[in-house]
Amino acid sequence: MQQTINACADKLAEKLISLSESKEAIAVGGHTAAFTMDVIASTAFGVDVDASSNPDHPFVYHSKPFLGLAKSEQFFIKSLQIIRVILIVLLPRKVKEIFGRFFDMTFAGQESMSYFENLVNRVLDLKREDAQKRNDFLSMCIDNMVDIKDVHKDSINISDGKNLDNPRVYPVYLTGFSCEYNDYEQMHEIFKSNLCLGLTKEEVIGNAVIFLIAGYESTGATLQNLFYLLAWYPEIQEKLYTLTSEISDEDGNCDYEELQKLEYLECCILETLRLFPPLPRLDRVANKDVTVKGIRIPKDMIVEFQVYALQHDPKYWPEPELFRPERFSSENKDEFNQYAFLSFGAGNRACIGKRLAMLELKVAIAKTLKMVKFEKGANTPRMENLTYKKGPGLIQTMEPLKVNIVKRQSE
Numbered sequence: 549m550q551q552t553i554n555a556c557a558d559k560l561a562e563k564l565i566s567l568s569e570s571k572e573a574i575a576v577g578g579h580t581a582a583f584t585m586d587v588i589a590s591t592a593f594g595v596d597v598d599a600s601s602n603p604d605h606p607f608v609y610h611s612k613p614f615l616g617l618a619k620s621e622q623f624f625i626k627s628l629q630i631i632r633v634i635l636i637v638l639l640p641r642k643v644k645e646i647f648g649r650f651f652d653m654t655f656a657g658q659e660s661m662s663y664f665e666n667l668v669n670r671v672l673d674l675k676r677e678d679a680q681k682r683n684d685f686l687s688m689c690i691d692n693m694v695d696i697k698d699v700h701k702d703s704i705n706i707s708d709g710k711n712l713d714n715p716r717v718y719p720v721y722l723t724g725f726s727c728e729y730n731d732y733e734q735m736h737e738i739f740k741s742n743l744c745l746g747l748t749k750e751e752v753i754g755n756a757v758i759f760l761i762a763g764y765e766s767t768g769a770t771l772q773n774l775f776y777l778l779a780w781y782p783e784i785q786e787k788l789y790t791l792t793s794e795i796s797d798e799d800g801n802c803d804y805e806e807l808q809k810l811e812y813l814e815c816c817i818l819e820t821l822r823l824f825p826p827l828p829r830l831d832r833v834a835n836k837d838v839t840v841k842g843i844r845i846p847k848d849m850i851v852e853f854q855v856y857a858l859q860h861d862p863k864y865w866p867e868p869e870l871f872r873p874e875r876f877s878s879e880n881k882d883e884f885n886q887y888a889f890l891s892f893g894a895g896n897r898a899c900i901g902k903r904l905a906m907l908e909l910k911v912a913i914a915k916t917l918k919m920v921k922f923e924k925g926a927n928t929p930r931m932e933n934l935t936y937k938k939g940p941g942l943i944q945t946m947e948p949l950k951v952n953i954v955k956r957q958s959e
């Protein structure tokens with residue numbers, strides 16, 4: 549997998565070198581996002597995209613509705629898409645089922661659904677022909693796939709939620725892929741029974757798409773934020789450059805084990821995530837009545853955690869607005885409360901993509917710092933002046949995080 553990520557990071561480094569010819573400060577966010585799109589397209593779907601050079605690639609186009617982005621910038625089409633999504637979210641399920649007989653009521657649109665379904669079919673064909681040895685997520689799942697058509701509805705007995713002749717079938721409702729058993733309660737019962745042994749095609753597609761939704765913006769934004777911070781902290785940037793150069797060849801390729809051992813690199817990423825947690829708030833639902841520090845939380849109440857506030861609280865983080873990677877060093881790790889850092893969440897539902905995200909970030913940092921350095925320019929916003937967009941979802945600054953990119957002279 550690291551080789552695949554290396555290839556994507558090479559494209560990012562090339563792009564940044566070409567941008568270094570500009571004298572203006574540049575918002576790198578679009579390019580770091582293109583890098584993570586390339587990584588997910590290749591590691592999850594086995595598709596080579598190069599999103600930065602091919603912004604019209606079908607993978608980029610059909611990913612947009614899943615990422616909450618409009619496929620078209622035309623006002624009329626954009627408005628129609630927004631109305632459609634609002635209707636899909638708000639309409640009761642029964643009404644949606646009736647509408648669905650006449651209109652496309654899939655969340656991302658039938659065209660994009662079909663695109664991803666066809667990708668899986670193509671991987672299936674390649675696998676059958678054994679024409680290529682692949683190690684992307686789709687190819688790995690396909691060996692354990694069950695065909696939904698082979699399962700009769702009657703073979704599922706959900707009366708007690710456990711007695712299932714074939715417990716392997718339940719639909720992926722999150723991404724809106726419809727299948728024969730698209731009854732929410734039925735799916736939930738089967739899911740609860742925890743007896744699912746294989747994956748249907750719908751589940752495979754659904755999981756690959758979830759990788760895209762969960763891993764694209766969070767990782768791309770973290771890389772952008774780190775480049776921005778390095779521009780303000782040149783001494784940290786040079787230390788990182790020296791340490792990564794020691795373990796990399798002339799193209800910036802690093803050995804996996806060596807990369808994992810580089811503690812300072814990990815600390816820089818974690819400190820970036822502390823200052824800019826991509827998900828600024830998390831929530832949980834109480835599954836029973838409970839009293840915490842005198843506050844009664846009734847069953848089913850949603851409890852929200854303000855991750856951003858926690859990670860900027862001087863009670864837990866002295867001088868919280870300063871970028872200090874050594875806070876996370878093995879020497880200092882016991883100094884802070886582990887639950888005061890929730891950028892990847894905690895507990896049973898913590899981020900499952902953390903290892904992939906860390907690997908992507910480490911590879912990209914080692915590669916790019918080998919080629920370029922980031923400097924603050926006249927248009928680089930000061931940290932204390934940053935403001936954030938209001939609303940749900942991922943945190944986003946109002947100001948583009950522009951930095952100057954300077955090509956390194958090879959020594």
Ligand code: HEM
Binds near residue numbers: 758826890
């Ligand atoms: C820097 C990058 C990333 C950050 C900061 C991040 C952060 C998070 C957070 C905060 C959660 C919720 C945890 C909770 O509620 O306790 C989460 C969940 C999740 N993440 Fe990530 N994530 C990142 C990258 C990725 C990647 C690359 C993938 C997949 C390829 C991924 C897949 C997921 C999935 C599937 C969940 C849901 C887990 C569940 O509900 O059980 N994430 N992530």
